[in-house]
Amino acid sequence: MNFFRGVITGQATGPQPTGAETIQKLCDRVASSTLLEDRRDAVRALKSLSKKYRMEVGTQAMDHLINILQTDRSDSEILGYALDTLYNIICNDEEEEQDESEDENTQKQADDLGAQFTEKFIQDPEHVTLLLTLLEEFDFHVRWPGVKLLTALLKNQGVQVQGIVLVSPMGVSRLMDLLADSREVIRNDGLLLLQQLTKGNAAIQKIVAFENAFERLLEIISDEGCSDGGIVVEDCLLLLLNLLKNNSSNQNFFKEGSYIQKMKPWFEVGDDNSGWSAQKVTNLHLMLQLVRVMVSPVNSPGATASCQKSMYQCGLLQQLCTILMATGVPADILTETINTVSEVIRGSQVNQDYFASVNAPSNPPRPAIVVLLMSMVNERQPFVLRCAVLYCFQCFLYRNQKGQGEIVSTLLPSTIDANSISAGQLLCGGLFSVDSLSNWCAAVALAHALQDNLTQKEQLLRVQLATSLGKPPVSLLQQCTNILSQTKSEKGSKVQTRVGLLMLLCTWISNCPIAVTHFLHNQDNVPFLTAQISENLGEDERLVQGLCALLLGICIYYNDNSLENYTKEKLKQLIEKRIGKENFVEKLGFITKHELYSRAALKPQPIFPSPEQMLFDHEFTKLVKELEGVITKAVHKSSEEDKKEEEVKKTLEQHDNIVTRYKELIREQDSQIQELKEHVASMTTQTDQMHATISQQLSQIQQHKDQYNILKLKLGKDNQSQSSTQVDGSQVNGLQTEELSQLREELEELRKQHTLLQTQLGDKDALIDNLKSAAQTSECSGEGSDNTELLQELEDLKSRVQSQLAEINHLKIERQELLRRAEAGASDAAPSSDGLSDAVKAELESRLTAQTSETERLKESQTGLEQQLASATSTVAILQTEKTKLQSELQESKKEQDDLLMLLADQDQKIHSLKQKLKDLGEPVDDEDDIDARDQTSDEEDEDED
Secondary structure, eight states: OHHHHHHHHOOOOSSOOOHHHHHHHHHHHHHHOOSHHHHHHHHHHHHHHTTTTHHHHHHHHHHHHHHHHHHOTTOHHHHHHHHHHHHHHHSOOHHHHHHTTTOHHHHHHHHHHHHHHHHHHTTSHHHHHHHHHHTTOOOHHHHHHHHHHHHHHHHHSHHHHHHHHHHSTTHHHHHHGGGGOSSHHHHHHHHHHHHHHTTTOHHHHHHHHHTTHHHHHHHHHHHTTGGGOOHHHHHHHHHHHHHHTTOHHHHHHHHHTTOSGGGGGGGOOOSOOOOOOHHHHHHHHHHHHHHHHHTOTTSOHHHHHHHHHHHHHTTHHHHHHHHHHOSSOOHHHHHHHHHHHHHHHTTOHHHHHHHHHOEESOSSOEEHHHHHHHHHTOTTSOHHHHHHHHHHHHHHHTTOHHHHHHHHHTTSGGGOOTTSOOHHHHHHHHHTSSOHHHHHHHHHHHHHHHTTOHHHHHHHTTOEEOOSTTSOOEEHHHHHHHHHHHHHHSSSOOHHHHHHHHHHHHHHHTTOHHHHHHHHHSTTHHHHHHHHHHSOOOHHHHHHHHHHHHHHHHHHHTOOSOSGGGOHHHHHHHHHHHTOHHHHHHHHTHHHHSHHHHHHTTOSSOOOSSGGGOOOOHHHHHHHHHHHHHHHHHHHOOHHHHHHHHHHHHHHHHHHHHHHHHHHHHHHHHHHHHHHHHHHHHHHHHHHHHHHHHHHHHHHHHHHHHHHHHHHHHHHHHHHHHHHHOOOSSSBTTBOHHHHHHHHHHHHHHHHHHHHHHHHHHHHHHHHHHHHHHHHHIIIIIIHHHHHHHHHHHHHHHHHHHHHHHHHHHHHHHHHHHHHHHHHHHHHSOGGGHHHHHHHHHHHHHHHHHHHHHHHHHHHHHHHHHHHHHHHHHHHHHHHHHHHHHHHHHHHHHHHHHHHHHHHHHHHHHHHHHHHHHHHTTOOOOOHHHHHHHHHHHHHHHHHHO
8 A cells, every 4th residue: 555655646665666667566456456445546546647658558557447347337436547547548638749749750659549549449349338338327437537538439440439339239329318417517528429429420320310419409509508609509510510411311300300490599690790709600600501501502402492491481591691781790600601591592492582682781772682793793802702602693593594584684775774783784894894803703693694594695695885985885795705805815814704704605605596696797706716726825725725615616516507607517617627626626625624624513612722713613514514525526527417417306306396295285184184183072072071961960850750759658648647637527637628529520520531431442442353353354265365366376377388488499499300301301302303392491481480470479478477477466465565554553453452451440540549538538439339230220120110
């Protein structure tokens, strides 16, 4: 123990051992000591030596320290010392690097120490898993050094440690719990840990996002004061950028979780914008970058459009435009805000329309576009700000034909307002300015106003410029070519200005034959281009030569041969004579081989380190890529091939027209089908509603019936109880004398009806008996005999017809035999026997005549028999019809009889019930048996009297 106290307190106790010897003794004590206090003191001593003797401690003590982490889990103090020691030997301390900066080799070795020790630590993945387990300890002295150690491991060997954490069970979830720690030190270091953990690993980024990271980070940012917060807000924003950048899944999750709406309060900047702190500028800059990540042009178009829509609906775009037009905003924040607004409105018609309506708070108010363009063409503004304004203008016009038309209309004579500054006037002023950067920016901005818009290309041909007093106005197209020739003749030609004008001209006349005709109509343009291409100039002029070759190639490819002197064929002959086809193609290739071309083709945003390198536009690189191949083919093609190609183009156009018509027809049919489907759906809904209503009404009817039956039963029971209890003579059961007389009258009427029904029933019975007898008689006598006789006649007719047919066939056979014999006899007889043959012929003819007449007679008799058969068949059908009719009448009579019997039964039941009521009332009532007995007695008396 005295030894450890000496090491710790620094007291000299004899000869001092070296650092390596001391560390070795301490390591032996850690490994061999059985007392926890001894091991704790040894680890504390190693911690104090770990910064000065980093190499020795890391080499000798790392395994012992890891063993302490595994075995002494119950003692938080020794765990904290061990973790701190491991952190000191793995982390690259900045102070140590500054002290050792004298010797480069020594510093390089020091920088590599952290990576070496980290690699040694993570050789066994269980060490990282052990560290993740220790992070679950709530004790501050264990959790905080554990967070710092894991952060240092990720800094030194990020990819390997990420892989171990990813496969560790609940590894990421344990680290996410750090954000919920109430101790700010651990929470803040947890943010730094998650920053290192999520760098470049999409899988971990997704897991962290789905562990509710967005909600927690936004809460921390809000609690810390948003943009006015401190370094913690910056760390949260950096972590959010790691989670969202180039991760479409997390971006979609962020949007679907309605977290975009929670970003709006970040940009609520007050009126007093003076005194922006450096931390606030950093925070707001990161917030703007976070918005740009969600609407970046490199994202999928669908995801970008959805985020743009959400930002407009929640008012985030409006908030950004407020910052854009505010005063006192720092230049770098203003620049980043312009870039952010640019990408929020890029390709979104709704957002572009809103941006066009934004006005600057000036007197009089001016559109925000005009104010921004004034900054772009002002050479005193910062270069980065001018690039941002150009990018904003390009995004405003991207796929916005309405905005393109509004910009071009400000240049037309009919819409120019002399009292106000318009966007077109600013662009023309910048185009003809003495500042090369203003020339280039204005030319590119005007080219974007014509991008993929044939109508505006033709409209811009109408623009006329007044160059000087006393001279006629010159078209804008002609003025651009004049400036090209002037800058070429000037000493120290402005390459940036010429490149900008050539890009404008190429965009203007591409895919516009009318503009090509206007360009070729000037006799000086083609000689100027051929002279530029054919010259042998330096490296700086090669790009201009390539652009001139591209412009001349566009004049060939989009030429409609309306000018006789500059048809396609004549221009190709001119190239072959003056330049040479191979030389022309080589000069055309100078564009794509330029080093700045590939840089501009990467992103739409114009980012250049210096104004001199600002030569290419992103959209123009697409145009070059599209036209370079077709122009090369067009130059090498012969006139016959051109004719064939034109014919093919016409055929394709016809096919396209046909396809377009069919597409329109299909669209109409689709719309009709959709309307019919909607109609069917509405009808189905109405039908369902009607069925539901009917079923409801039926249920109500059934309920009413049940209630009625219950009331009826109750009423019957009440009547019976009242009749049994009431015995009054003059008023029985509550009924008066009038009611009794009314009941007697009803009883007499029912008796009369009963008698009448019995009479009708008797008549029906008699009618039924008559019908039955008639039917039996007809079946037995009439119909049976008639049917039998008719069938017999039919059989006789059939037999006679068959015998006659057999006789006819026999006659035909005899006739054929006689003819055969006659022909044979005529061929064998001599010439002298003519008389015999004539007699035979006469006999044959007479027999044939007789047979023919017999045949005709038999046919006539057959016809007559067939007519008789048909009449007999019709008679049978008539009889069958009458029989069916009689049977149906019989069935109806039986049915009526049954109905009458049922009516009689009902009447008897009613009479019986009425008699019962009369009996209950005490009235004398005669039964039918008594009446029959009296009638019988009276009849007997009458007979006796007789």
